[in-house]
Amino acid sequence: MSADLDQHRQAYAYCAYCPKVCRFACPVSEVTRNETTSTWGKMTEAFLVTQAKRNLDESGAAALYACTGCMRCRTFCLHQNEVGFALASARSLAVDAGLAPEGALSTIRTFRQHGNPFGGDLAALASRYRADSPVRYQLFPGCTALARAPELVEDALAVCDALSAPAGVCRASARCCGYPLYAAGDIDGFVEHARRIAEALKPYPELMVLDPGCAYTFRVVYPRHGIELSTEVKTIYEVLATHLEHAPQLARLPLEAAYHDACKLGRGLGQYDQPRRLLAAAVGEFREAFESEAEAGCSGGGGLLPRTMPEASAEIARAVGQRLAPGGQTIVTACPTSRRTFERAGRRSKDLLSVLRRWLRPRKAS
Numbered sequence: 001m002s003a004d005l006d007q008h009r010q011a012y013a014y015c016a017y018c019p020k021v022c023r024f025a026c027p028v029s030e031v032t033r034n035e036t037t038s039t040w041g042k043m044t045e046a047f048l049v050t051q052a053k054r055n056l057d058e059s060g061a062a063a064l065y066a067c068t069g070c071m072r073c074r075t076f077c078l079h080q081n082e083v084g085f086a087l088a089s090a091r092s093l094a095v096d097a098g099l100a101p102e103g104a105l106s107t108i109r110t111f112r113q114h115g116n117p118f119g120g121d122l123a124a125l126a127s128r129y130r131a132d133s134p135v136r137y138q139l140f141p142g143c144t145a146l147a148r149a150p151e152l153v154e155d156a157l158a159v160c161d162a163l164s165a166p167a168g169v170c171r172a173s174a175r176c177c178g179y180p181l182y183a184a185g186d187i188d189g190f191v192e193h194a195r196r197i198a199e200a201l202k203p204y205p206e207l208m209v210l211d212p213g214c215a216y217t218f219r220v221v222y223p224r225h226g227i228e229l230s231t232e233v234k235t236i237y238e239v240l241a242t243h244l245e246h247a248p249q250l251a252r253l254p255l256e257a258a259y260h261d262a263c264k265l266g267r268g269l270g271q272y273d274q275p276r277r278l279l280a281a282a283v284g285e286f287r288e289a290f291e292s293e294a295e296a297g298c299s300g301g302g303g304l305l306p307r308t309m310p311e312a313s314a315e316i317a318r319a320v321g322q323r324l325a326p327g328g329q330t331i332v333t334a335c336p337t338s339r340r341t342f343e344r345a346g347r348r349s350k351d352l353l354s355v356l357r358r359w360l361r362p363r364k365a366s
């Protein structure tokens, strides 16, 4: 067993011998109604394969990918098992055996060719938002925002300006943080890529990161793979929350909002309060889901699930969207992937930064 897999030996065994304590918590098994995709089922597959008690086949490999890495099972686990982390390592067995789902293999191919999961040239996109003069904060938007939601980058920069936190997109943004390789199970490729990113980030003492998935990757996934950044990584939400005192006195937006805790921002980085303070400033009261913070529902957008199990991903977004906003409220989230996932599932959803920009937009005096 490789050292990367061996570190999860105990986690695999704990789950395999567990009486399925967190059975109700997993968004994937909730929609597939399938024991194979339960936390117990996926981790048992990893346990049996790594113990050489079973050969990995296509259906076993598919089970390893039936996880968004949302960490919701951890909330209810006495062992605090990091199932997403353990399954990401186990996916390397599926990649090596050529048994990984096509959505994962095509992600790896695209990443190897372009250095990001979307294809195309991120450097050209990032250069559009570079500041002309020195700025206080270097922004790392992440490739989902750059490639799929450039208006979100504009919103972020405008909000930073309005809250006296001038920012510009940093040069290092031309590269992806590497999370898609990690989630696809190309762990060696991820580590190699992450080392190059760590070098590219050396000139930056501090980085403000828009996408919680990238911030989580830098702050949690890199150190787990032996890569320590010399850069202090902050999310844009923790920075903006400290600048709220600079907000002009403005009327709140008439928006019926429901707040969604993004997994990597909430359970991943423990940031529950900062985005709520920002949203409350913009809209006043908003709906809290019955399950929130550490128990919050996952949108189904993580762990490459939209590429490996697109129907399950959409079904998760529909189910969680209904629980979050049963009265048709607008789901506000700090995760660009979650926003896209909710929208694809037919829910009205806005990114927190877009809501803030609308609130802070100069308005005519009434």
Ligand code: SF4
Pocket (backbone or CB within 6 Å): 014, 015, 016, 018, 019, 020, 021, 022, 023, 039, 040, 043, 073, 074, 076, 077, 078, 079, 080, 081, 083
């Ligand atoms: S994550 Fe914890 S509670 Fe869930 S199956 Fe594994 S050991 Fe049991």
Ligand code: SF4
Pocket (backbone or CB within 6 Å): 025, 026, 027, 028, 029, 038, 039, 066, 067, 068, 069, 070, 071, 072, 073, 074, 083, 084, 298
């Ligand atoms: S991390 Fe999330 S998706 Fe993965 S097994 Fe746990 S609850 Fe399910």
